[in-house]
Amino acid sequence: MKAYKKEVQFTIWMTAAFILVGNVGLIFSIFPVDAMLFGFPVMYIVPILMGWFGVFLLTLVAGKIGNRIDDDIERENDALGQADEAKEV
Amino acid sequence: MEGQSWQLENPILGLIVVGAIFVLFYVVGYLSNRKSKSAKELYVGGSNVGAITNGLAMASTYMSLATFLGITALILQLQVPFIMLWIQLILAIPLITIIYGTSLRRMGAFSPTHFIRDRYGVTASIIAALFMILVSVMYALGQMIGIAITFETLLGIPYITGLFIFGILIVGYITIGGMAGATNNAAIQMVIIALMFIVPLAAIMKAIGATGWYFPPLLYSDMVPAMLDALPTFFDYQFSPKWYFSIIPALTIGALGLPHLAMRVYTASSLKSARLAMVWFAFILGLVFSATYAMGFVGVFATTTQGVTISDADADKLTIILNMVYNPEWVTALVIAGAISAGLSTLSGNLLAIGALISQDIIATLKPDIQQRLSLRIGFVAIFLGGIVSILLAINPPAFLVVSILWAFGLAGVTNAPLIIVGVWWKEANKFGAIAASVVGGIIYIIVSPFVFPSIVLTGHGVTDGMGLSGAMLAVPISFILLIVISYITNRMPSLSGKLTKQADIELIERIHGWKDIKAYRYNSTLGASITVVVSAAIAIWALMPWGM
Numbered sequence: 001m002k003a004y005k006k007e008v009q010f011t012i013w014m015t016a017a018f019i020l021v022g023n024v025g026l027i028f029s030i031f032p033v034d035a036m037l038f039g040f041p042v043m044y045i046v047p048i049l050m051g052w053f054g055v056f057l058l059t060l061v062a063g064k065i066g067n068r069i070d071d072d073i074e075r076e077n078d079a080l081g082q083a084d085e086a087k088e089v
Numbered sequence: 090m091e092g093q094s095w096q097l098e099n100p101i102l103g104l105i106v107v108g109a110i111f112v113l114f115y116v117v118g119y120l121s122n123r124k125s126k127s128a129k130e131l132y133v134g135g136s137n138v139g140a141i142t143n144g145l146a147m148a149s150t151y152m153s154l155a156t157f158l159g160i161t162a163l164i165l166q167l168q169v170p171f172i173m174l175w176i177q178l179i180l181a182i183p184l185i186t187i188i189y190g191t192s193l194r195r196m197g198a199f200s201p202t203h204f205i206r207d208r209y210g211v212t213a214s215i216i217a218a219l220f221m222i223l224v225s226v227m228y229a230l231g232q233m234i235g236i237a238i239t240f241e242t243l244l245g246i247p248y249i250t251g252l253f254i255f256g257i258l259i260v261g262y263i264t265i266g267g268m269a270g271a272t273n274n275a276a277i278q279m280v281i282i283a284l285m286f287i288v289p290l291a292a293i294m295k296a297i298g299a300t301g302w303y304f305p306p307l308l309y310s311d312m313v314p315a316m317l318d319a320l321p322t323f324f325d326y327q328f329s330p331k332w333y334f335s336i337i338p339a340l341t342i343g344a345l346g347l348p349h350l351a352m353r354v355y356t357a358s359s360l361k362s363a364r365l366a367m368v369w370f371a372f373i374l375g376l377v378f379s380a381t382y383a384m385g386f387v388g389v390f391a392t393t394t395q396g397v398t399i400s401d402a403d404a405d406k407l408t409i410i411l412n413m414v415y416n417p418e419w420v421t422a423l424v425i426a427g428a429i430s431a432g433l434s435t436l437s438g439n440l441l442a443i444g445a446l447i448s449q450d451i452i453a454t455l456k457p458d459i460q461q462r463l464s465l466r467i468g469f470v471a472i473f474l475g476g477i478v479s480i481l482l483a484i485n486p487p488a489f490l491v492v493s494i495l496w497a498f499g500l501a502g503v504t505n506a507p508l509i510i511v512g513v514w515w516k517e518a519n520k521f522g523a524i525a526a527s528v529v530g531g532i533i534y535i536i537v538s539p540f541v542f543p544s545i546v547l548t549g550h551g552v553t554d555g556m557g558l559s560g561a562m563l564a565v566p567i568s569f570i571l572l573i574v575i576s577y578i579t580n581r582m583p584s585l586s587g588k589l590t591k592q593a594d595i596e597l598i599e600r601i602h603g604w605k606d607i608k609a610y611r612y613n614s615t616l617g618a619s620i621t622v623v624v625s626a627a628i629a630i631w632a633l634m635p636w637g638m
Contacts, residue, residue, distance in 0.1 A: 019180065019337060023176075023177050025333050029329070045310075052376070053375070074603070
């Protein structure tokens with residue numbers, strides 16, 4: 001149950017996080033900001049930076065957690081009774 | 090095609106460079122694929138591709154000729170809104186990987202349709218395969234047009250002649266190479282694309298006087314004041330939040346249905362390797378995408394402040410024209426080689442997807458007893474025919490290269506993505522829901538596109554309708570609703586229970602998530618399905634309300 005919950009929650013939250021960092025332009029279209037950052041308008045450079053480094057960082061996190069959840073599922077599989085295993089495999 | 094004024098003065102130089110990369114790709118393709126004796130080797134490279142090679146190949150497959158040609162043209166036309174639209178395309182492989190890629194890799198699928206067949210049965214998979222073939226052909230068409238335009242610029246030869254000669258040469262190379270060849274070549278192509286795009290851009294920026302030329306993707310802010318003086322509206326968002334929101338169903342979800350991208354995840358040697366490939370993909374794609382925005386910015390800057398004139402017909406050639414204006418000819422020849430590489434890697438992915446769809450998902454589905462050798466031969470013929478069809482369709486190309494490609498994203502998002510996403514995560518999804526979602530959603534998307542009935546569109550804003558943004562915002566949620574609601578109802582109709590394979594579906598879902606046992610509570614949330622229906626209904630209604638464009 002634990003690994004299943006983790007898998008579902010991870011997928012939902014990670015998907016939401018990816019969509020958010022990849023669509024910062026949508027956020028700025030709702031809440032415009034009139035400021036400059038690194039010599040560019042914030043509404044131009046922040047979506048670009050998030051669309052590169054933000055997504056890159058999320059892939060690192062997603063990779064790590066995804067691998068860990070696989071291990072958890074494997075552990076729960078191993079914990080199954082031998083009789084169950086013989087029946088299901 | 091027009092634009093004869095922009096040509097290399099010394100086409101021999103360009104020909105030598107392009108000829109050299111063609112030889113390289115043919116040799117790599119031949120060496121990589123000479124052992125392709127099974128469909129698994131042909132379509133997923135034996136599922137043993139390493140993370141770095143795969144990450145680079147994913148980026149290169151995704152980064153089509155549009156990187157060199159179409160994007161900069163649309164930045165010239167739409168300016169910052171188009172950059173905002175393009176940024177989220179980087180989400181494709183990460184989302185495919187976390188939402189369903191690793192599950193389908195665990196299943197051993199060749200293509201997303203392979204999963205649809207096992208999950209929803211033959212009829213649904215053939216409908217999905219036909220739509221995916223249409224998507225792949227549309228996508229391949231964009232590459233063919235771009236390659237012919239590039240050769241036109243390079244050699245000054247007529248568009249049609251270039252299209253046929255080089256189109257057939259390319260299709261030959263892909264047919265010989267298979268997926269192993271395509272993957273190794275795509276990784277090489279990615280390096281060529283990155284170098285041939287970013288280094289010449291640095292030289293252009295240096296010539297214009299930008300002080301940050303040594304890192305073009307991000308260091309061009311010293312040009313911003315001059316840009317604001319010359320074109321104060323460049324950074325304007327121009328459109329409403331609704332327009333920015335419509336990018337999510339059309340392109341973010343659309344990319345999840347693209348078969349040639351998903352197939353890259355299945356080539357991974359392990360799930361860990363697939364996840365690591367996603368990291369490499371994000372890094373390299375972010376780098377080249379950012380450079381593309383810089384190239385678009387420099388293009389607009391050059392046309393508004395430096396007196397460079399580019400006609401509408403030449404807009405697709407912006408990157409090459411900027412190189413012609415600011416760089417020596419041999420650099421432009423290298424850029425053209427980069428553009429051809431970008432087109433080739435994507436075209437390989439598209440045509441291999443077509444091969445897999447026709448031979449594995451349609452013919453092998455209808456005739457499961459077919460011999461392996463014959464199936465492989467049909468695959469090669471399908472890859473070749475797919476290429477020929479895209480050449481023929483490219484004879485009369487649309488005005489802007491990227492529009493046809495982005496419209497194909499939406500079609501994939503409507504007809505395939507819901508089937509795969511819901512199919513992986515909800516046991517209740519069944520074939521009746523899947524068929525209704527794919528057919529009705531697909532028909533609605535095609536009807537509201539400006540290509541079939543120009544008078545039946547949602548916004549009346551040419552590029553928004555043409556790219557499928559408005560159509561997908563209506564059709565994608567409808568597809569999700571139909572799949573969930575019809576599945577839910579038909580699962581409760583005793584007269585239909587004999588036609589459904591509930592137990593097999595349940596076992597498949599548990600297995601592709603890595604479970605060795607079956608538990609009723611897993612992947613069975615009625616609440617999750619209800620929330621999806623309510624949110625989808627709200628989005629579809631929003632899409633039907635006036636866009637104010």
